[in-house]
Amino acid sequence: MSNHGSFSGNPKTEWLVDESGADRNMRLLEDFLYTDPDGKKWLAPSGSIIDGASIPRPLWSTVGSPYTDDYRRASVVHDVACDSPTIPRKDADVMFYHACIAGGCSFLQAKLLYAGVRIGAWTSSSLAPNALSRHRLLFRVPFKSVADEQFVQDKFQELAVDMKLLRDDATIAELDAVIDKHLQF
Template structure:
């Protein structure tokens, strides 16, 4: 029997924000929520501004930006959950597991959701892994550029190796097993 992954409250109603710099935020015009398989509603209030920051921009060319594809709605609730979890490792892990379920509920295949989960875990650890920290910061540089900085190339290279290690084990649809596998893959590539 397939695992139930939860459901969204509907379609998000948003508007793009115009701001100084990168113009990467959008604002919710109505309340929006994702209810996970345990029945917990991850709510995002009207007026909340989403920036898609939980997957480093260095990985967008590999997994897609948070504003495209079947994980758009998952990125909205995940952004809010990550902001609520700042400084709390257990809450951030719960938010990342919810993101996995929301990706699946949004239409992502298990393989896509496994890869996206790896991306958000790298984003979560950006401040802990010194070789990733600068690349995460540079992701928010608003100016156009003609090349990818070495720090972002490092994140991309580590992601590629970690995803190969992860997918070599086969795809799982269990977020707790996925968490264990991703932790091991990240530990291998980062030494953290």
């Protein structure tokens, strides 16, 4: 196991047909597991519905789209953790950071993805309920307004500049300090 954890293998999934036409969801056909650096097991049980990395559509050209790159496996356990009423969002996001690295992301990519999910948590707790989305998790639905999209892109770009300045071995507290500088939790 790397110092950032390990996965049980590759997730086995099936595409689901969405009546709205989005066709982005998948169902897990087998249990999928991530073990974090502290030995905690993050289970995504068989039957869970996932929708890929929770990246806002306006950031797809910058960060990547939901089912591409080395963060795909991390997104599976993050999706399930974010849907759990017993797991604090912050804990799920920290797990996601480590899982991204365990999945093969560079430190910079993991830092930027972590900033992205923290922006998602910030928007769901700081903006008016319908400012960007009617859904509780901003990253799971398309944006409705160009102004809202530009706002998220600008916040992310501000964070990205500072994240790039951090060392590869920056702690979560150091990442959070940069994020807190840009966002008010």
